[in-house]
Amino acid sequence: MNPQASWEEVEHLFHQAVDLPAQERQALLASASAPVRAEVESLLKADDKAFFAAPPVHLAADLVEHQPGALTAGQSVGKYEIESLITIGGMGEVYRAHDPSGTPVALKILRRHLVASPHAVDRFETEARAASALHHPNIVAVYESGDSPAGLFIAMEWVEGRTFRELMSAGAVEAAQAINWGTQAAGALAAAHAAGILHRDIKPENIMVRDDGVLKILDFGLARLAEPVRIEPNSVGASGTISGTLSGTLLYMSPEIFRGENARSASDVFSLGTLFYEMWTGKHPFAGETPLDVFEAIECRLVAAPSTLRDGIPHEIDALILRMLDRDSANRPSAHEACEVFSRFSERP
Amino acid sequence: MIPQGEVTGLLTAWGKGDQNALNELMPIVYSELHRMARRAWSGQNQGNTLQPTALINEAYLKLAGAESASYQNRSHFFAVACTAMRQILVNHAKSRQTGKRGSGQFVLSLDDVQPAVNQEASEVVALHEALEKLQAIDDRKSKVVEMRYFGGLSIEETAEALGISVITVNRDWRLARTWLVREMSGNGS
Secondary structure, three states: OOOOOOHHHHHHHHHHHOOOOHHHHHHHHHOOOHHHHHHHHHHHHOOOHHHHHOOOHHHHHHHHHOOOOOOOOOOEEOOEEEEEEEEEOOOEEEEEEEOOOOOEEEEEEEOHHHOOOHHHHHHHHHHHHHHHOOOOOOEOOEEEEEEEOOEEEEEEEOOOEEEHHHHOOOOOOOHHHHHHHHHHHHHHHHHHHHOOOOOOOOOHHHEEEEOOOOEEEOOOOOOOOOOOOOOOOOOEOOOOOEOHHHHHHHOOOOHHHHOOOOOOHHHHHHHHHHHHHHHHHOOOOOOOOOHHHHHHHHHHOOOOOHHHOOOOOOHHHHHHHHHHOOOOHHHOOOHHHHHHHHHHHHHOO | OOOHHHHHHHHHHHHOOOHHHHHHHHHHHHHHHHHHHHHHHOOOOOOOOOOHHHHHHHHHHHHHOOOOOOHHHHHHHHHHHHHHHHHHHHHHHHHHHHHOOOOOOOOOHHHHOOOHHHHHHHHHHHHHHHHHHHHHHOHHHHHHHHHHHHOOOOHHHHHHHHOOOHHHHHHHHHHHHHHHHHHHOOOOO
C-alpha cells in the first residue's frame, strides 16, 4: 500500500469507481490525487473472481479424512494387515503389510479425494487390473487392487533393494553391470509392450535392483493418474538442476508427451534410453537449469554420443542409446530390440 | 468434555472486554471443531464438501447450549469459531507443505502430479499471510474475510457476528478481496 494514499480515501474512491462504466471511471479517477488514483487503479485491475469463487474444499476434505500415516500396525486393509508406514505422498501412502499367509506386500493406498478427477480414478482401477495381469520376473507383481474404507489400494510384491536413483548416485555404472541391468530392464519393458501395457513413467525411482541382482520395474501403468503436469518455476534445486518431484516427471519424458500426444510404447523406450544414457555416462542428456531449459533440451538439443563422454562403450550400444533418444518416435528401436542388443553383450565372456 | 456453562461464561466475559476469556475460549473451540469435522466426514460418501457453517453451528449448540446463551454470545462464538477454522486450515496447509517426503524405497510415482490439495494448501497459506497484512491496515475487513472464506458464513451471518450492516460487509468483502488478490500476486505498491 502506498504510504501517501490514505486508506479511507482509497476505500471511498474504490467503491465510487468499481461499478462505473469505463469512461466515467476514467473521469472520476482523473479527479483524484496521484497516489490515491494509482492505488485504486491497481486494485481495480486485480481479478478476485477465480480465487474466491470456491472455498478450499480439497484441503478441508484432506484435513478431516487424510491423516498422513493414519493406519497403524495391526489394522486391516482388505485381507492385508498393516506392518509399518514406508512413505507418505501427496495422494496417499505406501505401507509394508502382509497377507494372511504372512507374505510381505507393499500396500499402496490412494486417497480418493486427493485425485483430481473421477475419470482418473476409473483409469487407475482399469490400469491396476491390467498391471496385475503382467507376470514377468523383472516386473513387480501386482497381487490385487480394490477399494477399502481407507481408500483405493494396490497390493504388490515387496521388493527389498535399492532404486536406480540410489544406484546411479555415484555416477556412471560399470559396463558389465550396465549391460546386465540394461538387458533386464529392456526385457521387462518388451514383455509389457507385448501384452499391450505401457509404463508411462519410466524413471530411476521406478526401477529397483534387489540385493540378489534381480531388477524390478515398479508401478506399471499406474502413473499419470491426474491432470496434466504442472510446471513449478520455483522447483529448481540449489544444485542448479531441477530437483525433487519435477526431475522424475520432466527429465525422462519424451518429446511427444510434451506435445500433448498420447503415450505409446516408443515413449517408454525414450524414457528408458534417457536412463541408460545416464547409467553409461553419469550425465543426464537433457539436464538443465530450469524446467524450460529441460523442455528445450528434449525438443532441440543435439545429444552427444555416450562414447564421447566415456571410453570403451561398444559401438552397438552407443548407437542403440542414441536411437532410443530419437526425437521421431518412429525411428526408435522397440524395447525388444534394445533387449536383444544388450543380451548379445551379456552373453560374451 | 467442557461443561456448557464454562463456555457461556467465557463468551460473556469476552463480550465484556476480557481478552483472557478469548484466550481460554479459542483452544476449546479449536479442538471441538477439529474433532467434529473429522466425525462429520467419516462414514459419508465421497465428494461431500465440508460445510464450515454447519460445523460452527453444531459446535455452538454443543459448547454453549442452545438456551443458556444470549444472542450476543452466539455472535461472539461465531467470531471465535471462524478464527479457529482459519487456524485449523492454515495449520493443516502448512503441515501439508512440509510433510511431503519420499524415501528411497517406494516413492509414490503419483506424487509427480500436484494434486488439488497441495495447490489449495499453498493458496491458503498465501491468503493467511496477506490477511495478516490487511489486518494491520484494516482489522474489520480482515475479520470479514476470515468469516466469509474460512468460516463459510453468509453476508448476513457475517454482519450479525460482527455487529455491522449488511451493506458494510458487502463493501468490505469486495474491497478486501481485490486487495488480497493483488497482494498475493505480488503487485502491491
